[in-house]
Amino acid sequence: MPDRRAPDLSPERGERLVREDYKRDFRERDAQLRGRDSWKLERLQYFEEQGSPSRDAxxxxxxxxxxxxLEDRRGALLAIGREDEERRSFFHRVRVIETPLTAYLQWELHSLRMRAECGERVRxxxxxxxxxxxxxxxLPEVVILGGRTLYQVLYAETGIPNGAVRYTDPELVDRWENYIKDLYEAGEDVRTYFDREVAHLPPPSTGTE
Structure with a gap:
């Protein structure tokens, strides 16, 4: 694991975006990426996914x-993987896991394994x-797009998405990207983790979410 502390994220150094503005800004900036990788750090153990029929189930x-x-989304994820290959811009995700797993995390790990099978790099x-x-x-929830834009993704206490703070200071973005890269290098591929820790588990009780 990295032996240094995570860089600071001071809200006053960024710009607060409500959820719809964050989603639009993210899409626009992501669409422009060519030849630059992106990184995500997921730390919370419970999210209220919005607009996901699988999460509703x-x-x-x-x-x-x-x-x-979840399996119904494989075709769309494969298409995203092919597009990433064409753009030479790959998405890397570090997922922090606490045990015992919540029902949500057990479900999310099935999703992350499929994402990895479709080309996303997940550890x-x-x-x-x-x-x-x-x-x-x-640690905060952080997404870095192409080494240029950092979003601290915000959630309400109930796990509902609540927009983001956007940072574009090159030095700050670079420090966070290197920090997440170090975590990624020290992590375990989600597929081997899943095979050992998740594949054998019985269906979860929703009371453990």
């Missing part, structure tokens, strides 16, 4: 339907490995 406790609906980092850097607070 999980809430209802219909595990088989949740997995079937797992156990939360206990971050004890030194998380002495005072958990």
């Amino acid at each position: 999980l809430r209802r406790g219909d595990w088989e339907e949740a997995l079937r609906l 797992i980092v156990p939360a206990e490995k971050l004890a030194g850097t998380e002495e005072f607070s958990p």
Whole structure:
């Protein structure tokens, strides 16, 4: 694991974006990327995914339907993977995991394994490995697009998305990109993690979300 602390993220150094502005800004900047990779750090253990039929099925406790609906997205994810290849711009994700897994995380790991099968680069980092850097607070949710734009993604306490803070200072973006890269290099490929820790698990109880 990286032996240095995560860089600071001071809100006053960025620009607050409401959810719709964040989504639009992200799409526009991502569409322009060519030959530059992007990085994401996921730390929270529970999200309320919006507009996901599979996530809705999980809430209802219909595990088989949740997995079937995830599989329905494989074609779209493969198309994204082909586009990333053409642009030579690849998306890397570091997923921090606490155990025992919540129902949400068990579901998300099925999703992340499929994303990896479709071309996304996903690695797992156990939360206990971050004890030194998380002495005072958990790491934030961070996305870096093409080495130029950093978003600290915000969520309400209920896990509902709540926009982002956008940072474009080159030095800050570079420090965070290098930090996430170090986590990625120290992590485990989601597919081997899934095969060992998740594949054998019975359907989760939604009460563990």
